[in-house]
Amino acid sequence: xxxxxxxxxxxxxxxxxxxxxxxxxxxxxxxxxxxxxxxxxxxxxxxxxxxxxxxxxxxxxxxxxxxxxxxxxxxxxxxxxxxxxxxxxxxxxxxxxxxxxxxxxxxxxxxxxxxxxxxxxxxxxxxxxxxxxxxxxxxxxxxxxxxxxxxxxxxxxxxxxxxxxxxxxxxxxxxxxxxxxxxxxxxxxxxxxxxxxxxxxxxxxxxxxxxxxxxxxxxxxxxxxxxxxxxxxxxxxxxxxxxxxxxxxxxxxxxxxxxxxxxxxxxxxxxxxxxxxxxxxxxxxxxxxxxxxxxxxxxxxxxxxxxxxxxxxxxxxxxxxxxxxxxxxxxxxxxxxxxxxxxxxxxxxxxxxxxxxxxxxxxxxxxxxxxxxxxxxxxxxxxxxxxxxxxxxxxxxxxxxxxxxxxxxxxxxxxxxxxxxxxxxxxxxxxxxxxxxxxxxxxxxxxxxxxxxxxxxxxxxxxxxxxxxxxxxxxxxxxxxxxxxxxxxxxxxxxxxxxxxxxxxxxxxxxxxxxxxxxxxxxxxxxxxxxxxxxxxxxxxxxxxx
Amino acid sequence: xxxxxxxxxxxxxxxxxxxxxxxxxxxxxxxxxxxxxxxxxxxxxxxxxxxxxxxxxxxxxxxxxxxxxxxxxxxxxxxxxxxxxxxxxxxxxxxxxxxxxxxxxxxxxxxxxxxxxxxxxxxxxxxxxxxxxxxxxxxxxxxxxxxxxxxxxxxxxxxxxxxxxxxxxxxxxxxxxxxxxxxxxxxxxxxxxxxxxxxxxxxxxxxxxxxxxxxxxxxxxxxxxxxxxxxxxxxxxxxxxx
Numbered sequence: 001x002x003x004x005x006x007x008x009x010x011x012x013x014x015x016x017x018x019x020x021x022x023x024x025x026x027x028x029x030x031x032x033x034x035x036x037x038x039x040x041x042x043x044x045x046x047x048x049x050x051x052x053x054x055x056x057x058x059x060x061x062x063x064x065x066x067x068x069x070x071x072x073x074x075x076x077x078x079x080x081x082x083x084x085x086x087x088x089x090x091x092x093x094x095x096x097x098x099x100x101x102x103x104x105x106x107x108x109x110x111x112x113x114x115x116x117x118x119x120x121x122x123x124x125x126x127x128x129x130x131x132x133x134x135x136x137x138x139x140x141x142x143x144x145x146x147x148x149x150x151x152x153x154x155x156x157x158x159x160x161x162x163x164x165x166x167x168x169x170x171x172x173x174x175x176x177x178x179x180x181x182x183x184x185x186x187x188x189x190x191x192x193x194x195x196x197x198x199x200x201x202x203x204x205x206x207x208x209x210x211x212x213x214x215x216x217x218x219x220x221x222x223x224x225x226x227x228x229x230x231x232x233x234x235x236x237x238x239x240x241x242x243x244x245x246x247x248x249x250x251x252x253x254x255x256x257x258x259x260x261x262x263x264x265x266x267x268x269x270x271x272x273x274x275x276x277x278x279x280x281x282x283x284x285x286x287x288x289x290x291x292x293x294x295x296x297x298x299x300x301x302x303x304x305x306x307x308x309x310x311x312x313x314x315x316x317x318x319x320x321x322x323x324x325x326x327x328x329x330x331x332x333x334x335x336x337x338x339x340x341x342x343x344x345x346x347x348x349x350x351x352x353x354x355x356x357x358x359x360x361x362x363x364x365x366x367x368x369x370x371x372x373x374x375x376x377x378x379x380x381x382x383x384x385x386x387x388x389x390x391x392x393x394x395x396x397x398x399x400x401x402x403x404x405x406x407x408x409x410x411x412x413x414x415x416x417x418x419x420x421x422x423x424x425x426x427x428x429x430x431x432x433x434x435x436x437x438x439x440x441x442x443x444x445x446x447x448x449x450x451x452x453x454x455x456x457x458x459x460x461x462x463x464x465x466x467x468x469x470x471x472x473x474x475x476x477x478x479x480x481x482x483x484x485x486x487x488x489x490x491x492x493x494x495x496x497x498x499x500x501x502x503x504x505x506x507x508x509x510x511x512x513x514x515x516x517x518x519x520x521x522x523x524x525x526x527x528x529x530x531x532x533x534x535x536x537x538x539x540x541x542x543x544x545x546x
Numbered sequence: 547x548x549x550x551x552x553x554x555x556x557x558x559x560x561x562x563x564x565x566x567x568x569x570x571x572x573x574x575x576x577x578x579x580x581x582x583x584x585x586x587x588x589x590x591x592x593x594x595x596x597x598x599x600x601x602x603x604x605x606x607x608x609x610x611x612x613x614x615x616x617x618x619x620x621x622x623x624x625x626x627x628x629x630x631x632x633x634x635x636x637x638x639x640x641x642x643x644x645x646x647x648x649x650x651x652x653x654x655x656x657x658x659x660x661x662x663x664x665x666x667x668x669x670x671x672x673x674x675x676x677x678x679x680x681x682x683x684x685x686x687x688x689x690x691x692x693x694x695x696x697x698x699x700x701x702x703x704x705x706x707x708x709x710x711x712x713x714x715x716x717x718x719x720x721x722x723x724x725x726x727x728x729x730x731x732x733x734x735x736x737x738x739x740x741x742x743x744x745x746x747x748x749x750x751x752x753x754x755x756x757x758x759x760x761x762x763x764x765x766x767x768x769x770x771x772x773x774x775x776x777x778x779x780x781x782x783x784x785x786x787x788x
Contacts, residue, residue, distance in 0.1 A: 021558070296643040297653065304647030308636065315635040315676070393632045398597040400648050401620035544599065 003103055007111030012118060014094065020466040028465065029482070036489035039496065041123070045130035048073075052134030063244035064226070066135045070156065070236050071229035073127060077160035081120065082191055083321070083475055085164040088116045090172060093472025095277055109269035113165055113262075119479070121157040128153045132243070145246050152239040155258055159235045162261045166268060172279065173272025193325070235261075301402055302410060309414050312389060313382065318474035319389065323382045327422040330376055354434060359513050363506050365434070366517065369444045371495040373423045373451035378491035381484040382415040383459030387467035387543070388477050394469050394546060404540045408460055412535070415456040416449070423448045443517065450524035455494070457531040459487040464535075464542035547573050547700050547731035548594060553603035555589055555755075563589040565755040566603070571700075571731045576722055578742035578749040579735040582783055586755035587735040588628055591704050594733075595625045607700060621649065624698035626706045630685035634678040638669060638688050641677060642695055649696035656695060663691040667714050683709040690718060701725060703734035707741065719745055739775050751782060758782055 020026050048069060055065015089112055098108055132149040135141075141149070230237045235257050242251035299307070313319050354361040377383065386408075390397060397407055424445055431441040462483045471477040478484060506516060548571040555564040564586045571577045579587050592598040594605055596616045605612045610619035633641050639660070646656040664670040667687040677685055686709040693701070701722065707715045722732045722745065736742055742749055743763055751759040759766060759782070763775065770778045 295657075296639060298643075298651070298656065299647045301648045301650065304644050308633070308640075308644050311640070312633075312635050393629065395592065395597045395627065396632055399595040399620060399623070399625050399627075401617045402648060403617060 004107050004111050004114075007103075007108065008114050011094070011111055011115035014470075014472075025465050029486075032462070032482075032486040032489065035493050036485055039489045039492035040485070041126060043492070044123075045126055048127050049130035049134035049137075052131040053138045054134075056135045056138035063135065063139070063240045066131055066243075067230070067237060067240040068226050069131050070128065070240060071226060071233065073124060073131070074156070074160045074233050074236055075229065077120075077124060077157055078164055081116075081161050081164035082167065083318070084116055084120055084479065085113075085161070085168050087318070087473045087475040087479075088112050089165070089168055089273070090277060091473040092476070099274070099277065104270065105273040106266045106270040109165070109169070109273050110266060113161065113265070117157065117161055120161070124157045125153055128156055135243070139244070141243070142246065144248075145243050148239070148246075148251050149243045151251075152243065152254075155255075156236065156239060158258050159233060159261050162258075162265045163232075165265045166261075169265070169268050169272050169276065172276030173268075302406060305402060305407065306410050306414065309411060313414065313418075316474050318478065319385075322475075322478050323380050323385070324418065326380050327376060327418065330372065330422070330426060351434060360506070363502070363513060363516070365436075366444070366447065366520065367499045367502060369427060369448050370451050370498055372426065373419075373448040374455050374491040374495045375488075376423055376426075377415065377419040377452045377455040378459065378488045380415075380419060381459070381478060381481075381487070382418055383412065383456040384463050384483045384487035385478055385481060386411040386415070386460050387463045387546075388469065388471075388481055388483065389474075390467075391469055391471055391477060394467070397543070398546075404543045405536050408464070408535055408539055408543070412453075412456050412460055415459070416452055419452045419456065420449050423452055447520060447524060450521070450528060453528050454524065454531055455487070455491055457528070457535045458490060459483070461531070461535050461539050461542075462487055462490075464539040464546075467546070469546075547571055547608055548702075548733055549606040550590070550594070551603050551605075553590070553593060553600045553605060555586075555593060555598060555601055563755050564593070564600075567752070567755070567757045568603075569750050569757065569760045571733045573729045573731055574726055575747045576726045576732040576734070576745055578746035579733060579752070580737075580739070580742055580749055580779070581735075581752035585752045587752060588704055589755075590752070591625075591702055591733075591735065594702055595623055596620055621696075622698055622700050624693040624696065624701045624703075626686075626689050626693045626703045628704040628708075630682065630689045630709065632685075632689070634685075635676055637676050638673040638680070641688060642673075642692055645692040646695055649698075651696050659695050659697070660691070663695070666717050667691065683711055683714075686710055687714055690714075694721070699730045701730070701732040701734070703732070705735050705737070707736065707738070739779060743775055751779070753783060 020029055052066045052069050055068065056063070059065055089109065092112075132153060136146065136149070235254055238250050238254040238257065241247065242254060313323055350361060350364075354365065387394065387397075397404070400407075427444045427448055428441065431444065436444075466483065468477060468481045468483070502516065502520065505511060506513075511519075550570070551568050553564060553567050554562065556562045567586075567590065569577075579591070581587050589598065593600050594607065594612065596612050596619065599613060607619035608622045610622070612619045633644070636644065642660050642663075643656065646660075651659075660673075664673060667690070669684060669687050669691075672680065672684060677688060680688070686706075690706060690710075693703070703722075706718060710718065719741070722734070726732050726747070746763065748760065748762050749766070750757065766778060767773070767775065770781070773781070
């Protein structure tokens with residue numbers, strides 16, 4: 001137990017991201033923390049809590065709706081957990097120091113599992129708590145059921161993470177063909193995409209069903225997603241039922257199954273973990289470049305630096321998944337929203353109103369374009385991890401004879417290029433669907449790129465203040481990186497602020513849509529000029545002080 | 547060619563890593579930078595290459611001040627850091643071309659030099675693989691090649707022999723000697739006293755961030771008769787009165 005505790009303490013310490021040292025930067029970080037709570041955590045919790053509340057209300061206190069919400073959280077936990085577990089168990093830099101130590105594999109794996117659990121589950125605890133609170137508000141409860149719920153909030157993430165652990169340990173320990181670092185990372189990426197696709201397919205089953213229909217289907221056990229997930233995660237069903245009925249038997253069974261899953265995982269780890277790790281350490285790394293023997297031509301320094309950035313981003317699986325593939329998820333999200341609409345749902349209603357020439361709808365489209373541009377740019381974290389991605393070798397940026405301003409602009413350009421390309425693609429597709437005029441489409445593209453530029457430079461500025469440079473594996477560079485989180489929170493804040501201010505202007509002034517649209521462009525240009533100047537001055541100063 | 551004047555560096559306002567050091571490396575010289583771990587060698591070298599900014603004093607690289615004319619000064623330097631794990635997602639060839647692009651090396655020149663280096667260090671077959679698959683020694687060879695591909699006048703090498711096989715290590719030492727003989731400057735840090743003894747025209751010995759000695763090894767040995775270089779070095783490291 002002592003060894004386990006020491007290992008957990010050591011692993012957790014190495015997960016931490018240092019806080020900024022200067023007073024001003026500390027204050028700025030505190031402010032960003034508050035923004036994150038207000039614009040990410042509270043909205044997420046409110047949404048989950050409301051869903052749980054609405055289902056419980058519609059089902060007269062039945063917990064089937066809450067179970068539906070919790071299954072979703074578990075599915076997400078597995079999707080993101082696989083990558084995390086693989087990195088923590090097999091790619092972390094501490095492995096080569098641990099291997100020679102006389103410690104039993106199950107102790108190492110238990111400590112690593114605990115570290116991953118704490119690092120990954122904090123946000124999940126809060127969301128699960130919101131789901132439970134939503135349920136209790138609608139259905140009521142007693143001390144016992146509240147107690148069950150509280151235990152559940154802390155223990156529900158255990159089983160999904162243990163499943164990830166079992167899958168990883170078995171695959172890595174038993175299959176020789178997988179023991180190539182690049183293959184493993186690519187496979188985990190494919191797995192993530194498959195699970196997302198499966199989730200979307202399940203959502204698709206809800207198509208053409210309204211809220212009442214969903215509630216009835218849930219009540220009658222006709223929702224395939226819930227039925228499948230209840231088999232995969234029996235713990236979720238048991239916990240939710242025990243919270244609903246107060247049954248101690250079901251609660252004890254819930255605990256027992258959790259213990260059994262973790263026990264099975266540790267037993268497998270005892271036999272297979274070191275085998276997998278040793279296999280990995282003797283396996284090959286990156287394979288040959290596809291451009292063998294091609295003569296590389298001389299380029300300008302700036303162009304060469306840009307291509308170097310591209311290669312790092314596209315060839316590193318963790319960066320590729322989190323910074324590039326994530327951009328593809330937006331249409332998936334839109335599809336989920338669309339699929340959940342019944343005939344005459346909000347999207348179709350919106351399209352009809354738009355074509356009827358409703359100005360509010362047209363202005364709404366402008367705000368949606370702005371929001372999507374902001375959120376996509378912030379979510380892909382290309383900008384907010386621009387310096388972080390350099391890692392411990394960040395000093396290379398400092399001894400190369402390329403000035404810092406130029407390096408930051410090149411990094412920004414890459415983010416603008418990727419984010420802008422995806423945003424434009426979506427805008428063009430949506431413009432075709434909405435059948436808007438060419439001029440309108442060009443206008444959407446203009447304001448979207450201005451937003452992308454602004455959020456990019458803000459993300460880069462954030463990352464120059466306090467980049468997370470001490471990481472051992474690439475996923476660790478992005479995971480737990482507060483800059484990525486803060487950039488998203490800031491993006492949410494900006495989106496909401498824009499929406500509110502512009503809607504108020506539209507509704508309560510006599511300004512026409514054309515004037516407002518032009519004013520918006522001017523505001524965005526001014527904001528960009530200011531933000532770029534900040535990066536060129538303060539960002540460069542921050543970089544010098546690293 | 548390299549000149550440090552009363553240079554100091556403190557970290558977090560507490561730890562004085564480099565304390566008022568003054569020395570120079572002249573054209574045609576190989577100077578060994580010697581000191582125990584944590585003595586301030588790497589910090590000093592990082593200041594010379596523009597990675598860190600000195601709190602006090604100034605550093606001249608060729609005719610440029612590294613703080614005031616950073617870019618010009620950096621173009622004169624070939625630097626090998628103490629960690630070769632850089633640009634691991636690039637192939638060896640891509641890395642060398644990237645560095646060549648940054649320093650503005652022409653197409654024909656770079657192709658010729660890369661070919662020569664690849665033969666010298668025996669890495670020709672590995673150049674089309676990503677460096678993440680290289681061994682530590684292979685990565686170090688690529689770092690050496692990258693530092694020298696633009697034919698800089700001034701070489702600043704932080705423990706360059708670490709991880710190199712004997713053959714490559716020998717080649718690098720030969721290259722250092724030839725480079726200095728052409729009238730250029732080489733400063734390198736090392737823990738191996740025998741290397742310093744055979745290769746250096748002068749040595750700089752540093753401890754706790756302070757200079758203990760600057761001069762030739764012959765002078766140093768003449769001050770401590772009947773003692774080996776190792777004994778002299780150990781004595782200096784343990785003498786608190788210095």
